[in-house]
Amino acid sequence: MTVRSLKQGVSVARGKQAPEYQETVAVLEMAREDMGRLGIAPGGRVRVRSLHGEIVVACREADLPGGLFCLAMGPVANRLVDPDTGGSGMPAFKSTAVSVEPCTGE
Amino acid sequence: MRGVVVGDVVCTFCGSLCDDLEVELEGGSIRGVRRACAVGRAKFLAARDTASPSINGQPASPEAALEEAARLLLRAGYPLIYGLSTIPAEAQKEAIALAELLGANIDSTSSHCHGPSTMARQQTGLPTCSLGEAKNRADLVVFWGSNPAESSPRHFVRYSVGARGLLTPQGRKDRTVVVVDVRPTATARLADEFLQIAPGQDYEALTVLRALVKGVAVEGRHPAGVPVERWARLAELMKKCRYGAVFFGMGLTMSRGREANLELLLTLVKELNAYTRFHALPMRGHGNVAGSENVLAWQTGFPFGVNFSAGYPRFNPGEFTAVDLLARGEVDACLVIGADPAAHLPGTCVRHLASIPVIVIDPHPNLTASLARVTIPVAPAGVAAAGTFYRMDNVPLRAKKLVDLGLPSDEEVLRRLRERIARAEDRQRSHY
Numbered sequence: 184m185t186v187r188s189l190k191q192g193v194s195v196a197r198g199k200q201a202p203e204y205q206e207t208v209a210v211l212e213m214a215r216e217d218m219g220r221l222g223i224a225p226g227g228r229v230r231v232r233s234l235h236g237e238i239v240v241a242c243r244e245a246d247l248p249g250g251l252f253c254l255a256m257g258p259v260a261n262r263l264v265d266p267d268t269g270g271s272g273m274p275a276f277k278s279t280a281v282s283v284e285p286c287t288g289e
Numbered sequence: 290m291r292g293v294v295v296g297d298v299v300c301t302f303c304g305s306l307c308d309d310l311e312v313e314l315e316g317g318s319i320r321g322v323r324r325a326c327a328v329g330r331a332k333f334l335a336a337r338d339t340a341s342p343s344i345n346g347q348p349a350s351p352e353a354a355l356e357e358a359a360r361l362l363l364r365a366g367y368p369l370i371y372g373l374s375t376i377p378a379e380a381q382k383e384a385i386a387l388a389e390l391l392g393a394n395i396d397s398t399s400s401h402c403h404g405p406s407t408m409a410r411q412q413t414g415l416p417t418c419s420l421g422e423a424k425n426r427a428d429l430v431v432f433w434g435s436n437p438a439e440s441s442p443r444h445f446v447r448y449s450v451g452a453r454g455l456l457t458p459q460g461r462k463d464r465t466v467v468v469v470d471v472r473p474t475a476t477a478r479l480a481d482e483f484l485q486i487a488p489g490q491d492y493e494a495l496t497v498l499r500a501l502v503k504g505v506a507v508e509g510r511h512p513a514g515v516p517v518e519r520w521a522r523l524a525e526l527m528k529k530c531r532y533g534a535v536f537f538g539m540g541l542t543m544s545r546g547r548e549a550n551l552e553l554l555l556t557l558v559k560e561l562n563a564y565t566r567f568h569a570l571p572m573r574g575h576g577n578v579a580g581s582e583n584v585l586a587w588q589t590g591f592p593f594g595v596n597f598s599a600g601y602p603r604f605n606p607g608e609f610t611a612v613d614l615l616a617r618g619e620v621d622a623c624l625v626i627g628a629d630p631a632a633h634l635p636g637t638c639v640r641h642l643a644s645i646p647v648i649v650i651d652p653h654p655n656l657t658a659s660l661a662r663v664t665i666p667v668a669p670a671g672v673a674a675a676g677t678f679y680r681m682d683n684v685p686l687r688a689k690k691l692v693d694l695g696l697p698s699d700e701e702v703l704r705r706l707r708e709r710i711a712r713a714e715d716r717q718r719s720h721y
Contacts (some may be wrong), residue, residue: 184471184488185543187440187574192302192328196336197634199656236636246473251488253472257632258656264635269547271408271595272400272610274635277543278413 185256185264196259199258208257209238212245213283217252223285230286235271236262239286281285292320300329301375301671304573304681305420305441310551312691319672319692326442336672337694338652343664350699351665358624358663359709361646362391365622367598371611372628373397373585377676377688380699381577381584384626385595386597387707390714392598394620397581398628399593403571405542407582407592409551416558418534418568420447420682424453426566429530431467431523433542433554434491435572438475444572449536450479456531461639462670465526468625469494470540484523487514489545495553498524502560523578533567539574573681577669580679615641622646626699631656651700667699674698 194204211229223229227244231252240261247253254260256276265275292315299308312333313321322333327685342354349357360366370388373381374397388395399407407430430449437444445451450466457463467711469481469491477483481573484705494513501507501524507517527533535558541550554569561567573579582592589595591604594611607613611630615618621631622645632655649661652669668674672689673696679685697705 187436187539189327189439189442192440193331195328199629200357200654220572248471248485248488251471258639261632261634261639262636266612266616266635266637268401268607268610268612270607271547272396272404272606272612273547274401274612275543275544275615276401277539278545 184251184253185260186253188255191255191257204257208255209240209259210255211240211283212247213242214247214249214251215244215286216249217283218242218244221283221285228286230280230284231263233263233265233281235265235279238262252281259287292316295689295691298691299671299678299686300325300332300575301678301688302329302332302443302586303576304579305444306576306678306680306686307443307447308686309447314691317692328442332669333672336652336669336692339672340664340666340667345662354663354665355702355706355709357712358648358665358706361622361648361662362393362624362706363710363713365391365620365646366626368622369395369611369620370395370624371397371615371630373581374399374402374578375670376577376627376699377674377678378580378584378685379578379669379676380626380670381581382588383700383703385585385588387624387703387710388595389602390596390707390710394594394596394598394602394609394614395585396594396609396611396614397578397585398633399578399582400573400606401612401634402539402574403542404593404606404610404651405548406537406551406571408548409555413552413555413559415555416562416568417570417682419684420570420680423534423568423570423697424448424452424457424685426456426532427534428457428463429465429467429526429533431469431533431535432476432480432572433469433535433537434542434544435536435538435615436470436474436476437536438479440538440574441572444536445479449534453606458523459635467526467528467685471498482519482526484515484519490514491541491544491550492546492553494520495550495557498527499553499557499560500556502528502564505546508552516557527561527567528564530565530567533561533565535567535569536572538572541685570682575627577667577678579681580677580685583679585681612638620645622648624648624650625657625661626650629655629657631660650699652696665702666696667702668696670699676700
């Protein structure tokens with residue numbers, strides 16, 4: 184699921200090439216139980232795959248239900264997003280199925 | 290503040306269009322901003338003269354950049370004009386005239402924002418009010434799939450949660466605030482009631498709520514992941530309030546069900562008017578995304594996703610909308626103005642964008658500019674160019690020109706591009 188954040192909004196005004204924006208849009212949020220189940224330490228990196236792309240990002244614990252993963256809307260999350268709009272014009276920004284696994288050495 | 294202070298400045302960052310800012314000017318530049326949120330302040334302070342126009346990454350004169358942009362668009366068989374959401378209504382009109390001249394597709398960011406809401410509105414109507422009415426009258430405020438604490442930070446104090454109005458003199462104390470969302474957002478933390486629903490089950494939740502409002506018994510103890518007693522309590526709050534307002538967002542338009550979720554929400558709001566006054570307002574993101582729908586609708590009859598290839602406007606979401614046109618690889622050139630598709634569209638779309646001629650007209654060197662054949666910097670609207678912006682409740686406000694950066698406005702660049710293309714087409718016709 185892609186989401187908005189205040190930090191992301193402020194960093195956009197300072198430029199999307201700037202490190203602040205790049206870092207803001209490349210952090211995956213997930214539930215504590217999912218991090219435990221997958222053996223991911225806070226700040227650890229994860230590989231996230233969908234049918235449409237793959238990314239490697241840092242991971243942060245958040246108050247979310249199990250099985251729901253959030254990334255700030257932006258170029259990193261969009262590599263995963265299913266572009267099928269079902270005839271609506273709206274892609275699956277909040278409902279793209281992904282797999283997540285710990286990633287070491289990258 | 291020490292310099293000249295300009296009052297009643299409209300911030301064009303988001304759809305709230307806060308119009309009470311004070312901006313301090315000194316020596317022709319902005320020295321300070323009062324009353325703006327963190328994002329609005331950053332936007333004003335970031336406004337500066339940017340790089341020169343470019344062609345294939347090399348600096349170019351404004352005339353050469355316009356000439357190359359015209360050439361690329363004239364050569365295209367099925368071009369797309371995309372964006373429109375941060376430019377004034379006057380520039381939106383020019384973009385539409387250009388699309389008509391070229392026989393192009395034209396779409397705003399609305400199609401992947403509140404497009405599904407607008408599609409629902411075409412089916413059910415929109416029982417709505419202005420933000421001023423909500424501020425002055427609403428004693429029940431519901432945020433459904435919207436998070437203004439992060440996206441429109443001053444919405445609470447100006448229009449909804451804490452705003453003191455005619456019939457809400459005590460602000461927050463005079464209101465009950467309910468949040469329905471799949472996660473405990475910053476907005477949810479301010480709520481009296483937070484209903485955390487299961488992802489993708491808004492349609493079920495709204496069906497249950499409609500039934501309970503009508504006094505119909507509901508099967509199951511936890512519809513959409515929330516105890517049925519809590520849905521029943523929300524139904525009662527909705528029926529018994531003096532004036533209700535539901536501010537709905539991307540949590541509904543981007544989730545499973547899309548426009549069907551919105552048809553149900555707007556139907557629920559219509560039905561609540563049998564018991565009390567109740568209104569629905571879309572939480573709109575970009576400063577003039579509401580304007581893009583208004584201007585397109587009064588120019589073409591349709592709010593987004595419009596195609597002129599038949600010589601007259603046609604509307605078909607899924608066919609003429611930007612994500613679909615790009616993901617299917619159909620368009621062969623793209624003029625981007627007032628948006629950054631390389632940052633905000635699915636990767637599949639961005640890959641196609643990188644393979645076709647792209648022209649970017651924007652105040653800032655955004656990610657799309659990095660893959661563009663032609664870039665034309667313009668004055669940031671509401672800072673270095675004046676123009677009309679539509680607030681999220683469709684109230685038009687005039688944004689001021691505060692400083693002169695020596696850059697043309699969006700409207701001026703589009704008009705000059707259109708005139709250049711019209712002259713080229715005239716020459717072509719006279720040749721035959």
